[in-house]
Amino acid sequence: MSDFLLQIKNLHAGITDDKKEIIKGLSLDIKAGEVHAIMGPNGAGKSTLSYVLTGKSDYEVTAGDIIFNGKNLLELSPSERASEGLFLSMQYPVAIPGVTTNVFLKHAINAQRKYKGLPELDAAEFLKLIRGAAKEFDVSSEMLKREINVGFSGGEKKRLEILQLSLLQPSLAILDEADSGLDIDALRTVAEGVNKWHNQNNSLLIITHHLDLLNYIRPDFVHIYADGHIVKSGSMELAEDLEANGYRNYLEE
Amino acid sequence: MAEKPQIADYGGDKYKYGFVTDIKSDTAPCGLNEDIIRLISAKKNEPQWLLERRLKAYRHWLTMSEPHWAKLKYDEIDFQALRYYSAPVQKVKPKSLEEVDKNLLDTYNKLGIPLKEQEALAGVVAVDAVFDSVSVATTYRAKLAEQGIIFCSISEAVQNHPDLVQKYLGSVVPYTDNFYACLNSAVFTDGSFVYIPKGVKSPLELSTYFRINAKNTGQFERTLIVAEDDSYVSYLEGCTAPQRDENQLHAAIVEIVVMNNAEVKYSTVQNWYPGDKDGKGGVYNFVTKRAACRGNNAKISWTQVETGSAVTWKYPSCVLQGDNSVGEFYSVAITNNKQQADTGTKMIHIGKNTRSKIISKGISAGFSNQTYRGLVDVAPNADKARNYSQCDSLLIGSTCGSHTVPYIRNRNKSAVLEHEATTSKISEEQLFYCMQRGLNAEEAVGLIVNGFCKEVMQKLPMEFAIEAAKLINISLEGSVG
Numbered sequence: 001m002s003d004f005l006l007q008i009k010n011l012h013a014g015i016t017d018d019k020k021e022i023i024k025g026l027s028l029d030i031k032a033g034e035v036h037a038i039m040g041p042n043g044a045g046k047s048t049l050s051y052v053l054t055g056k057s058d059y060e061v062t063a064g065d066i067i068f069n070g071k072n073l074l075e076l077s078p079s080e081r082a083s084e085g086l087f088l089s090m091q092y093p094v095a096i097p098g099v100t101t102n103v104f105l106k107h108a109i110n111a112q113r114k115y116k117g118l119p120e121l122d123a124a125e126f127l128k129l130i131r132g133a134a135k136e137f138d139v140s141s142e143m144l145k146r147e148i149n150v151g152f153s154g155g156e157k158k159r160l161e162i163l164q165l166s167l168l169q170p171s172l173a174i175l176d177e178a179d180s181g182l183d184i185d186a187l188r189t190v191a192e193g194v195n196k197w198h199n200q201n202n203s204l205l206i207i208t209h210h211l212d213l214l215n216y217i218r219p220d221f222v223h224i225y226a227d228g229h230i231v232k233s234g235s236m237e238l239a240e241d242l243e244a245n246g247y248r249n250y251l252e253e
Numbered sequence: 254m255a256e257k258p259q260i261a262d263y264g265g266d267k268y269k270y271g272f273v274t275d276i277k278s279d280t281a282p283c284g285l286n287e288d289i290i291r292l293i294s295a296k297k298n299e300p301q302w303l304l305e306r307r308l309k310a311y312r313h314w315l316t317m318s319e320p321h322w323a324k325l326k327y328d329e330i331d332f333q334a335l336r337y338y339s340a341p342v343q344k345v346k347p348k349s350l351e352e353v354d355k356n357l358l359d360t361y362n363k364l365g366i367p368l369k370e371q372e373a374l375a376g377v378v379a380v381d382a383v384f385d386s387v388s389v390a391t392t393y394r395a396k397l398a399e400q401g402i403i404f405c406s407i408s409e410a411v412q413n414h415p416d417l418v419q420k421y422l423g424s425v426v427p428y429t430d431n432f433y434a435c436l437n438s439a440v441f442t443d444g445s446f447v448y449i450p451k452g453v454k455s456p457l458e459l460s461t462y463f464r465i466n467a468k469n470t471g472q473f474e475r476t477l478i479v480a481e482d483d484s485y486v487s488y489l490e491g492c493t494a495p496q497r498d499e500n501q502l503h504a505a506i507v508e509i510v511v512m513n514n515a516e517v518k519y520s521t522v523q524n525w526y527p528g529d530k531d532g533k534g535g536v537y538n539f540v541t542k543r544a545a546c547r548g549n550n551a552k553i554s555w556t557q558v559e560t561g562s563a564v565t566w567k568y569p570s571c572v573l574q575g576d577n578s579v580g581e582f583y584s585v586a587i588t589n590n591k592q593q594a595d596t597g598t599k600m601i602h603i604g605k606n607t608r609s610k611i612i613s614k615g616i617s618a619g620f621s622n623q624t625y626r627g628l629v630d631v632a633p634n635a636d637k638a639r640n641y642s643q644c645d646s647l648l649i650g651s652t653c654g655s656h657t658v659p660y661i662r663n664r665n666k667s668a669v670l671e672h673e674a675t676t677s678k679i680s681e682e683q684l685f686y687c688m689q690r691g692l693n694a695e696e697a698v699g700l701i702v703n704g705f706c707k708e709v710m711q712k713l714p715m716e717f718a719i720e721a722a723k724l725i726n727i728s729l730e731g732s733v734g
Contacts, residue, residue: 056681077693079689093686094686096700098708111691112690112691
């Protein structure tokens with residue numbers, strides 16, 4: 001058993017109906033406990049990476065391998081990937097009219113428990129769990145009763161994503177532009193939530209195009225992503241250099 | 254709560270309510286003629302007036318032709334090939350659950366119906382007098398009788414309360430009403446009768462469970478509910494049928510009479526066998542349901558969850574005669590595979606200040622076709638009548654169809670009528686969001702659809718709502734991925 005939680009080897013991928021390749025030979029290894037940040041300019045296809053990893057339909061892998069927790073990720077359905085411990089905090093969490101946040105969360109938790117062979121939580125057990133977690137992640141009980149993401153503010157949506165992160169306890173969380181649409185206070189709340197969840201047994205892949213979030217969640221590794229692959233890897237200093245000088249230097253390499 | 258009968262409760266108690274052995278030998282040959290009708294009437298020991306009414310209906314039916322205005326396609330029904338009276342004992346019965354169709358058992362398991370119940374539903378020997386043309390058992394009868402509530406089969410009502418039956422039967426749906434109602438009036442075999450006396454609020458939700466079990470049997474049940482002044486009752490009806498390759502006909506009538514200040518809630522979860530994925534088999538469901546708010550301030554509320562039947566033709570209606578009377582129609586209709594449904598309601602405003610509300614949620618998947626067909630009719634004297642209609646359609650995939658046909662006839666200038674309609678598709682984004690959190694594709698669709706129907710599901714009594722939610726998930730299996 002390798003000590004890598006996630007191994008991406010020479011990945012090529014794009015949108016199914018579109019012949020254009022978006023990811024062109026990307027490789028990345030993540031070990032348990034590590035925080036990685038992928039930075040790249042807008043429109044570089046960073047979100048494509050998160051969708052390919054989580055198995056969204058419409059995206060197609062044309063070459064390469066992805067090993068997650070020792071399993072061939074590409075053979076798993078999106079829900080199996082989720083239950084195996086892969087979580088994506090979405091850039092734009094979608095509204096589901098008529099489904100309250102509570103109901104959604106209970107379904108999600110129990111679906112993953114079922115996958116793991118654990119007994120499903122009953123209403124009382126669920127409520128106990130959710131009340132504690134909601135308090136910790138600044139989600140009001142009123143918000144839990146509302147239809148999920150229907151009329152939620154940007155901050156509410158992201159707080160709910162982080163609440164789900166803490167409830168589902170994945171081994172790898174991908175934060176896709178987790179800071180978009182957030183003011184500084186909301187950003188801090190989200191970052192604090194992520195930091196509470198993060199420990200030496202789980203890992204984080206932060207996808208972002210600027211530095212804001214990284215000031216609150218310090219990455220161990222920073223990767224610059226351009227033209228479909230990682231052009232340079234380094235530490236937090238690389239991110240700071242990007243912030244000061246822009247992507248230009250790296251795009252020309 | 255514990256005492257409420259659930260639709261799953263019937264069957265286990267069958268012996269209690271004695272479907273006596275001599276019924277078992279009563280079987281009519283296939284076909285329909287006056288002799289068959291005389292046979293049915295004689296077996297049920299009916300009074301002369303009822304036999305005459307049956308014959309009158311039959312003779313009228315011979316002059317009618319099957320309606321074809323609905324957006325439904327199906328093979329012509331051979332009414333002479335059907336059996337109009339059947340007793341369960343004639344069937345070859347499975348001796349134990351091992352002999353019962355596995356798919357059927359899977360369905361029961363998914364519904365959470367207990368083992369003993371499954372035996373009853375599958376028609377295992379121990380519980381013989383099931384379903385078909387014979388009335389279901391009615392529980393808690395003694396308790397209800399203390400308050401003067403009558404809840405029994407329509408056959409028993411004919412024997413024990415002939416005056417009430419004669420007064421109200423056919424008073425809301427006359428035998429001339431339509432082709433199927435006319436046929437029912439001639440050959441109906443059983444059904445339920447409910448009478449709530451003046452000032453009585455029924456302490457229990459009354460529940461009936463219908464089932465077509467025998468081959469080639471038409472089910473023609475007849476339900477009559479009368480709510481006298483200031484009374485209240487909530488009535489639940491559940492329906493299932495086993496899987497059979499041939500089509501089964503169901504042509505029922507439900508009549509409801511609501512007097513001054515009375516209220517009737519009628520909830521249905523209809524899960525007749527819908528046919529297989531290629532459209533083979535399944536129930537043809539041609540049903541006439543109508544309530545008359547005869548008194549002032551009377552209220553009728555229809556709530557239906559329709560997941561079954563190969564073909565559905567059904568328009569539960571409200572005739573708002575009394576001033577200030579209220580009619581409501583809450584409907585969820587789900588069609589998958591090759592199912593077809595043409596369903597909706599009629600709101601007939603006659604009294605002043607009458608109000609009606611229509612909330613219809615249609616979900617189509619697979620190759621199914623669904624039509625909402627509704628009429629809002631305001632009579633000249635129905636001053637200040639109000640209607641609000643909302644018809645929402647949800648499509649799953651791109652091979653199904655959904656149609657909305659609202660008819661409005663307004664003959665009073667003070668009436669206010671509103672109609673809203675939406676059509677949407679389940680988005681990939683919604684599915685992906687659910688799946689990314691661990692739900693599989695079918696669970697995701699079930700959750701999204703249950704959310705879409707929530708407004709209607711909330712109107713169902715609790716136990717029914719839970720069962721209905723499960724049914725929705727089962728009905729949509731195979732609709733994605």
